[in-house]
Amino acid sequence: MPSGIYIRTKEILNKLRKIHGGNKYHLGYHHSEESKRKMGLANIGKSHSMSKEGKKRLSLLHRGKPLSQEHRKKLSEAHIGKQCNENNPLWKGEKATRAPKHVWVYRHKGKPQTCVNCGATCKERKLNWANVNHKYHRNLDDYISLCIFCHRQYDINNNGYKNIKPKII
Numbered sequence: 435m436p437s438g439i440y441i442r443t444k445e446i447l448n449k450l451r452k453i454h455g456g457n458k459y460h461l462g463y464h465h466s467e468e469s470k471r472k473m474g475l476a477n478i479g480k481s482h483s484m485s486k487e488g489k490k491r492l493s494l495l496h497r498g499k500p501l502s503q504e505h506r507k508k509l510s511e512a513h514i515g516k517q518c519n520e521n522n523p524l525w526k527g528e529k530a531t532r533a534p535k536h537v538w539v540y541r542h543k544g545k546p547q548t549c550v551n552c553g554a555t556c557k558e559r560k561l562n563w564a565n566v567n568h569k570y571h572r573n574l575d576d577y578i579s580l581c582i583f584c585h586r587q588y589d590i591n592n593n594g595y596k597n598i599k600p601k602i603i
């Protein structure tokens with residue numbers, strides 16, 4: 435039985451007292467080893483999983499209550515590596531727009547180091563991961579590192595982008 439979720443009003447406490455015949459020595463009563471054994475035998479094979487209704491009631495009781503630090507830590511440890519990419523409920527796969535796909539490329543390939551076209555390094559110019567076929571599929575081989583100048587030229591030549599001067603950083 436989970437503890438801490440049952441609200442003991444005065445009325446309930448009075449009822450409990452009546453059940454125990456007002457015997458205060460009965461409070462904190464522990465089952466004997468013999469009765470524990472019997473209870474264990476009686477429960478063999480019985481399912482202890484909670485009903486859907488019970489789960490709903492519990493979730494309503496806990497709604498809006500802040501989690502303790504310890505609980506948060508346990509939850510985060512339990513979820514490590516379980517919500518990556520496809521397992522994330524917000525994962526849109528191929529339907530994702532270009533920006534999150536670029537973030538995904540950066541996460542897997544890291545920062546681009548040199549432009550594959552002109553050889554500029556990340557210290558000289560700003561580098562991007564450019565999509566090769568402009569279809570933006572989730573294929574890491576479809577992305578090449580280009581400096582902003584080569585990237586712009588590449589997009590103009592292959593994707594019909596207008597010639598907009600990039601900001602020099």
Ligand SMILES: [Zn+2]
Nearest residue numbers: 549552581584
């Ligand atoms: Zn370049």
